[in-house]
Amino acid sequence: MALNLEVVIENIFTKEPAFEVGVKRPPCKDDTMSWCFQCQTEYAEDVVECVECGVELITQAPTELDDVGGSDEEQIVYELHEWAGESRRALDQELTGQNIAHSWLGATLVIRAADEESVDEIVEATDETGGPVLDPEAEKIAYEVEGWAADEQTAFSELLARLGIPHEFDEAGDLLVLVEDEDAVEAALDAFQGANDDRPELEGLDANALLSNVFVACDRLRKDPRDNRGVEEILAHAPLLVSHRPPFGFNPVTWNLLGEKTNELVDLLAEGNTSDEDLKLLANALTEVLRQMV
Numbered sequence: 175m176a177l178n179l180e181v182v183i184e185n186i187f188t189k190e191p192a193f194e195v196g197v198k199r200p201p202c203k204d205d206t207m208s209w210c211f212q213c214q215t216e217y218a219e220d221v222v223e224c225v226e227c228g229v230e231l232i233t234q235a236p237t238e239l240d241d242v243g244g245s246d247e248e249q250i251v252y253e254l255h256e257w258a259g260e261s262r263r264a265l266d267q268e269l270t271g272q273n274i275a276h277s278w279l280g281a282t283l284v285i286r287a288a289d290e291e292s293v294d295e296i297v298e299a300t301d302e303t304g305g306p307v308l309d310p311e312a313e314k315i316a317y318e319v320e321g322w323a324a325d326e327q328t329a330f331s332e333l334l335a336r337l338g339i340p341h342e343f344d345e346a347g348d349l350l351v352l353v354e355d356e357d358a359v360e361a362a363l364d365a366f367q368g369a370n371d372d373r374p375e376l377e378g379l380d381a382n383a384l385l386s387n388v389f390v391a392c393d394r395l396r397k398d399p400r401d402n403r404g405v406e407e408i409l410a411h412a413p414l415l416v417s418h419r420p421p422f423g424f425n426p427v428t429w430n431l432l433g434e435k436t437n438e439l440v441d442l443l444a445e446g447n448t449s450d451e452d453l454k455l456l457a458n459a460l461t462e463v464l465r466q467m468v
């Protein structure tokens with residue numbers, strides 16, 4: 175799931191104060207709410223799409239993972255990351271309609287082993303009727319993403335979904351998009367892969383150690399934005415994040431966003447007239463994101 179972190183960060187930083195993205199509450203029967211079937215996030219009824227997963231919301235509370243079967247029952251999973259989000263949602267709704275207990279871990283479907291046979295049939299049927307998301311008549315281009323890790327494919331597919339770019343994976347596992355979207359897809363790919371980055375590499379510096387230092391600084395600042403050591407540490411380390419390209423193995427989008435936001439914190443500290451509350455809020459958001467990385 176590490177690759178979805180950029181989505182988490184974006185949500186933390188872009189949300190309006192009253193916009194509770196990512197807050198998981200126990201499912202309730204309140205029919206004025208809607209949910210993301212994949213990440214179980216609950217939304218107000220006027221929200222149409224999950225900002226994390228880019229899929230259309232559902233109107234019944236999704237089942238928690240632990241509630242799929244009894245504690246002594248075996249669960250099995252289906253990896254459906256190659257499916258379009260729309261197809262996964264269609265499958266989810268079909269399973270709900272047939273009262274088959276199920277839950278999702280992102281693009282992975284979890285069911286009771288006892289339901290395997292029925293689910294196999296439904297999965298197969300949905301796969302066929304899910305049909306292409308792309309206009310069959312329109313001209314398309316294919317991107318080979320075979321060498322990508324499954325979670326990278328999922329993350330990129332989710333990025334395209336959030337950008338509103340229709341896409342699907344063909345039988346060969348290639349990513350298909352419309353020719354008219356080529357520029358947008360190239361831009362998304364650049365952002366995703368951190369291409370055209372001429373900043374130097376983090377030579378002689380350990381990325382994990384750097385992130386831990388930033389984490390410690392933010393953790394101090396969220397408790398006390400005037401903490402001397404916290405201020406010193408963030409001033410020392412934040413510039414290193416932005417001045418270096420994403421280290422190998424790090425999601426460039428996450429890395430860049432962290433650099434940007436860490437420097438925003440430095441700027442706010444330097445301005446001197448920022449309220450403690452604003453400083454704490456940003457330091458807190460950064461701490462939460464970094465906690466998942468270090």
Ligand SMILES: [Zn+2]
Nearest residue numbers: 210213224227
């Ligand atoms: Zn979601």
